[in-house]
Amino acid sequence: MTYTMPDKRGHFGTYGGRYVPETLMQAVLELDEQYRKALKDKAFTEELNHLLKNYVGRETPLYFAENLTKYAGGAQIYLKREDLNHTGAHKINNSLGQALLTVRMGKKKVVAETGAGQHGVATATACALLNLECIIFMGEEDIRRQQLNVFRMELLGAKVVSVTSGSATLKDAVNEALRYWVTNVEDTHYILGSVMGPHPFPEMVRHFQSVIGEETKKQFLEITGKLPDAAVACIGGGSNAMGMFYPFIEDESVELFGVEAAGIGLESGKHAASLTKGNPGVLHGSYMYLLQDANGQIEEAFSISAGLDYPGVGPEHSYLKDIGRVKYTSITDTEALSALQLLCRTEGIIPALESAHAISYGVKLAKELGKEKSIVICLSGRGDKDVSSVQERLGGDHNE
Amino acid sequence: MNRIEKVFKTLNLKEEKAFVPYIMAGDGGLENLGERITFLERAGATAVEIGIPFSDPVADGPIIQEAGIRALKNNISLRDVIQAIRSIRPIIHIPIILMTYLNPVLAYGRDRCFEDCRNAGVDGFIIPDLPIEEEELLLEKADREGIELIRLVTLTSPVERIQEIAQRGKGFLYAVTVNGITGTRSEFHSQLGDYLQSIKEVSSIPVLAGFGISTPEQVRSISSYCDGVIVGSKIVQLFEQNKQEEIETLIGAVKKVNITE
Numbered sequence: 001m002t003y004t005m006p007d008k009r010g011h012f013g014t015y016g017g018r019y020v021p022e023t024l025m026q027a028v029l030e031l032d033e034q035y036r037k038a039l040k041d042k043a044f045t046e047e048l049n050h051l052l053k054n055y056v057g058r059e060t061p062l063y064f065a066e067n068l069t070k071y072a073g074g075a076q077i078y079l080k081r082e083d084l085n086h087t088g089a090h091k092i093n094n095s096l097g098q099a100l101l102t103v104r105m106g107k108k109k110v111v112a113e114t115g116a117g118q119h120g121v122a123t124a125t126a127c128a129l130l131n132l133e134c135i136i137f138m139g140e141e142d143i144r145r146q147q148l149n150v151f152r153m154e155l156l157g158a159k160v161v162s163v164t165s166g167s168a169t170l171k172d173a174v175n176e177a178l179r180y181w182v183t184n185v186e187d188t189h190y191i192l193g194s195v196m197g198p199h200p201f202p203e204m205v206r207h208f209q210s211v212i213g214e215e216t217k218k219q220f221l222e223i224t225g226k227l228p229d230a231a232v233a234c235i236g237g238g239s240n241a242m243g244m245f246y247p248f249i250e251d252e253s254v255e256l257f258g259v260e261a262a263g264i265g266l267e268s269g270k271h272a273a274s275l276t277k278g279n280p281g282v283l284h285g286s287y288m289y290l291l292q293d294a295n296g297q298i299e300e301a302f303s304i305s306a307g308l309d310y311p312g313v314g315p316e317h318s319y320l321k322d323i324g325r326v327k328y329t330s331i332t333d334t335e336a337l338s339a340l341q342l343l344c345r346t347e348g349i350i351p352a353l354e355s356a357h358a359i360s361y362g363v364k365l366a367k368e369l370g371k372e373k374s375i376v377i378c379l380s381g382r383g384d385k386d387v388s389s390v391q392e393r394l395g396g397d398h399n400e
Numbered sequence: 401m402n403r404i405e406k407v408f409k410t411l412n413l414k415e416e417k418a419f420v421p422y423i424m425a426g427d428g429g430l431e432n433l434g435e436r437i438t439f440l441e442r443a444g445a446t447a448v449e450i451g452i453p454f455s456d457p458v459a460d461g462p463i464i465q466e467a468g469i470r471a472l473k474n475n476i477s478l479r480d481v482i483q484a485i486r487s488i489r490p491i492i493h494i495p496i497i498l499m500t501y502l503n504p505v506l507a508y509g510r511d512r513c514f515e516d517c518r519n520a521g522v523d524g525f526i527i528p529d530l531p532i533e534e535e536e537l538l539l540e541k542a543d544r545e546g547i548e549l550i551r552l553v554t555l556t557s558p559v560e561r562i563q564e565i566a567q568r569g570k571g572f573l574y575a576v577t578v579n580g581i582t583g584t585r586s587e588f589h590s591q592l593g594d595y596l597q598s599i600k601e602v603s604s605i606p607v608l609a610g611f612g613i614s615t616p617e618q619v620r621s622i623s624s625y626c627d628g629v630i631v632g633s634k635i636v637q638l639f640e641q642n643k644q645e646e647i648e649t650l651i652g653a654v655k656k657v658n659i660t661e
Contacts (some may be wrong), residue, residue: 017534018531018533018534019529019531019534021458021459021528021529021531021552021554022551022554023554023556023576023579023580025531025533025556025561026556026561027556165465166455166456175456175457175458178458179461179580182459182579183579183581184579185556279507280506281503281506281507282501282503283503284456284458285529293507295477295478295479295504295507295508296478296503296504296505296506296508297472297504298456298503
């Protein structure tokens, strides 16, 4: 298949687009123009690649998880080690790219939202490096869950603003970041952290994250002489998944699996599985699958993992679901917690709770596929930030 | 002719400025909707803008956000509001414009929404998260039902874009007076008068200014540059505080504007 999405106006089939207030339209159009100019400018790509190599530490290893493979007793499991990036997750790939773009646009201030805090830390880092003023909106509930990341952002010179409206999580942080952007649009760029929002964000974030899949493809060929049979990644907004999947979309032999957060369970109503249980609609500038009620009110998402706790999913994932190129599935909080412990004990790697969803499904998939096959799981981030909430969960009295 | 066009034609003949108040449907219960609109009509409102509560109102400031939360606590939906308008329409004479984010319209069903709205006597829609780039999603159906999509122009829209939006415009053009969200402001951009007059120059339909307007002085000074004003947060706040007489004063301010054109 040939894959050419999105179209010029940012539509992936019926999804995507630019559903933003008129005040932001000029900024969004200018961003689109500047982004395309930057792509054509060799100096921009060279500068970004230089930073990715020398500052972020790319390329990240593609690691054969021998012990995990033995445990699963099926397909060979490889881990793409995005957790080894500077700041501990894939988010820095995008934050650096957009921060460089901010400098090119002559803007001095950056606003961003964060859920787990990984995108906030990555953005605060890029802003410190490039001398940009940085303000981060974060839900009150997430601030409680991710104290360490809040302090990190502050150490890096960012101002962290607590958001108390709505469910006080990622969705509400995006609302406040958008409101801030509308008010300060003339001198501020919004570094959106996932493959969502108005065009060109989904396409641009995909571009900056595609380094994950491109490296994986090259490394897999070097190590095994072939492409993987499957790639697995967790999905909140969907940026690490899109970065992993995009370079493989036209390779039809590679099955792609996106893993959403099933929270307490898909039937409990407390989950973040927008693709599995949601319906298409418009939120935060884009047409995409959403958790919503019959009247179009957005419902609160729920997951043990702050980074997956979002009631929508990027427009491209919405499209890839409809055309069937990617299979979307889900993993519960309990399964993710077990997978986190499993990876700690078998491989000595503490994964982020987000990534643990992918690990959990990857192990299931490896069992199904059998020993002749090989798969890659995107280990999108490290779990240090989650240690205290995991401790709370495993140490306390919990009835499951 | 749509009710919105008619009312502006009459205003023009009388050389008066327009005042369009905004209220949040279901804030304080949906039972008060007819009563509030009747009150606003008697106080001299040109048309009324009825807000549909939404869980994620990114273009709105704290006052309207909170009113929306109160309405959602009463479980008010777009469907309830359309039904309520249908029952009160016979006693209301001024145009009724719904202000809603896009998603409730999509969830209702695009086609059915405009059909039901026409039957209920709704005259226009303002959808803050639907820029002209995406309006084809709704335009054909709205046109067929004779419902006018009110377009917004802002301080950040370049001249060519304002021209294009003005050309597509129906009813009136909604000129946003601040870079930001709804809510009361003590100060406006020093170039606001120039901005409004430049929009007037390219627009063949009336230009109304809105966002941040909250005092009789602001109503007077801002409407002297255009065809009138839209006041949201302040009206919502005054209803919440039961200060109806202040609403009358605010609406009355528009009658004291000298027409200089």
